[in-house]
Amino acid sequence: ELQAAVDACAEAKKELEEANVTESERQIEVGTVKANYDDTKLALDKLEERLAKFSAELGELKHQKSKLEEQVDETKLEAKKLHIAIQRIQRDRSNAERAVASLMNKHTWIESEKGAFGLAGGDYDFEASNPDQMSRHLNKLKEEQDALSQKINKKVMGMIEKAEGEYTELLRKRKVVENDKKKIQSVIEELDVKKKSELQRTWVKVNKDFGSIFSTLLPGALAKLEPPEGLEAWQGLEVKVAFGDVWKESLSELSGGQRSLLALSLILSLLLFKPAPMYILDEVDAALDLSHTQNIGNMLKTHFSHSQFIVVSLKEGMFNNANVIFRTKFIDGVSTVTRTIGVGSSVRTRGALDESDSNAKSSKRAATNASRKRQSRSNRLGKENALA
Template identity: 25%
Template sequence: VDESKLELDTVEKELKENEEQIRERAVTIKRIQTEMATTKRIMEEIMSGDKATKLILEARENGEIEGIYGTVGELCKTHPKYSLALNITAGNRINYIVVEDDKTAARCIEKIKKAKAGRITFLPLNKLKPLVINPQIRDKEVIGRAIDLVKFEPKYRKAIEYVFGQTLIVKNLDAARRVGFSYRAVTLEGDVVNPSGSMTGGYYKGKKQERIALIVKDEAKLPQLETELAELQEERDRLVDYRTAIARELNDELLPQLSDNIRNRDLRERDLKSTKEEIQLRSEENIGIQNELQQLTDEHLHLENEINELISMKKDLSETLLRLQEAETELKEAINRSGFQELMDEIKQKEQFLEELQEEKRELEMTHFKKESQIEDNKNKISDCQTERVEKEKEKPTIEKQHDEVIQQITTLDNQYSVIKERRDEIIDTIQKSNDEMEKLKGEQRALRKRLEEDKEIKNQQLILIERLQTERKEANNKITELEEFATEQDLPYIFAEDEVMDVEVLNEVLTGFQAELESMPEINMKAITQYEEELELNQELVERKQFVEKDFNAIKQAINEIETEKRKKFMKVFEGISKNFNRIFGILSSGGRARLDLEDSDDPFNGGISVMANPGGKKIISMLSLSGGEKSLTALALVFAIQRYKPAPFYVFDEIDAFLDVNNVSKVATLVREMSKTTQIIIISLRAPMIAAAEKIFGVTAGENHISQIVSVSLDEIMKIVETNDMAMEAASI
């Protein structure tokens, strides 16, 4: 009994533990399922745009397409304190996929199109030309460039610079307002200030993707938890069965005793439980005391070791101090005897001064080292720029040749477009005429078919009537013949009743009337069927001609679309090139200024014009129409120079382009014109000294005798030689 009871207790305990584990697993599973249900909408929103991304990443994993590196978010890491600001900086571009080259991107796009999986943006590393800001801002609230706060492999630099290269990360909105209207600035709280003047901010509900990541992680654990729950339930069932068997055995053998024992056991269990709880409490307190005691013991040993070391050090120091005191006494006596004290003071001063000089030397060396590093960096940058400039100069003839070819192609395409458009108009007119003619023939065909059916119906009715009358007439004639034969055989007089004779006459009259009516009817067109077949063949021919014309029309339409696409592509290439040159040259002419060209209709560039936008001297960017006279002149010149730099003309004439400019801007324009003159011949009409001073040759127009204009030509080199000669002569005379 005792053994059975002990075994039953063990089973009860295991069963209780099993029930507790089952409850814990069930609660965990329910929590995960609840969170999964509540976040299903969020996950669907996030995953709805990731169908294409998932498709491409699967192609990367199974090796279907090579050169896929992953999303921008996968390829870069950052400190958690900057994650919100960098997520706001990247926006949707965090999901852009980085690929090796544009061929890989094209293959990925074709795969997405076939799967109809949506749209996604790719960043081919061989085509990206990101713009990266490098501001010199001294503001303690500015943390730095976003690109500097991201960790990534060097080979992905172009893609990461494309996403993060033009943004500053700052601590707060005040700092963003100070720098954000010159550069795009994002605060640590996610507020944004753009150079265009717009500001974005407010409450940002973050952690959504982190929460979903945790839920996905919990979801991965769900099958394991369900398996564990099933195993625990099986174990519980086994324990319940085992407990039932033991209980049945005890009931069969010693039920009364067992009942008493169970009651006693319950009492003892309650006492034991309270005792266990007290023991557990005491054990926890004891463990805490033991830990504290052990800690104190360790500290005590450590202190004893330190005390022993200090005692030993004290002993050594005492001996050393004693020796030093003796040496000091001897030294003082010697100094007093030699009068050496003043010399020692001077030495101390020199040593102190020497230490200050050494400290200053170290600081200067550090500054020198930093400057050398900066100089080296600048040299490298200058070398890179020179190399790039040489390469660009080498590429310039090729680019110009390509540009000429493109212009020639555009001209050819325009001519082809005009011819095709005329041909299309002719085909459309032909199709319209064919359609009208076909409709007319169809109407005639329907009328002819209706008339033919009516004629057939009338003819059939007449034939039926004639056949019936002929049958009746034949029967009447047969009857008359029979009567005549009967009268002959019987020797009867050949006399008939008047009404019988009248019937035959009536029939003859009716028959004669029908024959006359039939003869009076118009003749039936027996060629109607043949004509119908001819019209049907003509209709089929017109249908085939229509299909051929429609096919030709679609081909022409496709060719026109291709020409329009190519024309737009060539236009956008020229537009973007001139726009970049415009911004660069305007920045030179207007220090700190920026400019750009905007399409009035970006979807259809040929449907609208081009707006010229500028912000001279760092002002707010506005339309060129709102600028002052001098600013308009400067902006217009920058645009002309931008066009000249993209496609130089062999000859330019400028008439007083500097009239509204101040001296400083005239000098800048003169410098640019001087640079342009290396590849282009330029004639400028000007009255401004800085512009005249920059000219290679000067032509002056003055009124001569009888008010006739007189042209005077002079070279600056000749003037300089004359001035030098006069200076030398004056110097010699003074000697």
């Protein structure tokens, strides 16, 4: 019995342990189920919150939809009103265009005066005049016209028609004159363009020759013509001079001889633009030294090879470049002229001298020989430069 009790006790203990294990497992399952329940409830709460939010948004959208439908209805109504207004404006525009065409056909002066319509301060300043007031004034004038029509000579209407005809003719002539004026202005503009083009071409050519001539007359110096700052060549030119690389600020810095050479260079460059067959220079070297005089002769031979010069000079430097020299002097109270052909020391002389009887025959023979030689060389000398 004791053994049976022990076995029963052991069996009971074993069952108790199994029951404890089962209870623990159930508690674990309960904890798991509770955790799942909590998660599910939390998810449900979130879904309910989102559902409430969506319900609110849906209500707002329904409200916006109602407002938009009202706006659409209002827009359709406004569009219909605008369509009616546009049709009315188009009718008014058509009526206004027909009225304008009728007025222009009836009153020919409108075509010439319409450019002044609406100008402030003018005769047709519509903003300064009240249309209703002007209409009342017009009606009043018409009433006065009707009242005066009984007292006015009807023949005047014929005179008015004649005056209107003359006025119309004058308008036509004025239009012709205006067209002629436009053509003349067009021609003037074309001539201005050509003038500026020719002045530009002249300036370039004269400026080039001016600098070249001045450099020949005064070696080491430069000269040019250029427009003042901010102006074009056709509006004016200034003379600029440089010695070496230094440009002078003013021509007053030049000496008298330098200014003489500068003026001579400018005059000759202008003459060289459109050369003449012959030039006459009267003592242009009077204020110059011999070296500058020699440079003038060299310059004339270099730049004016196709022209002839008659030069009056008292300096030997000019003679050295002459093809023919005429010398004048007094001998025994009588003026004599000596003609020399050649350059430098190579000369042949023909003189008309009142000398003594002992030299008369030799002078006569010299004149005869020179005359024959001059006759044989006349054709060639006519083509050469004449520097006297």
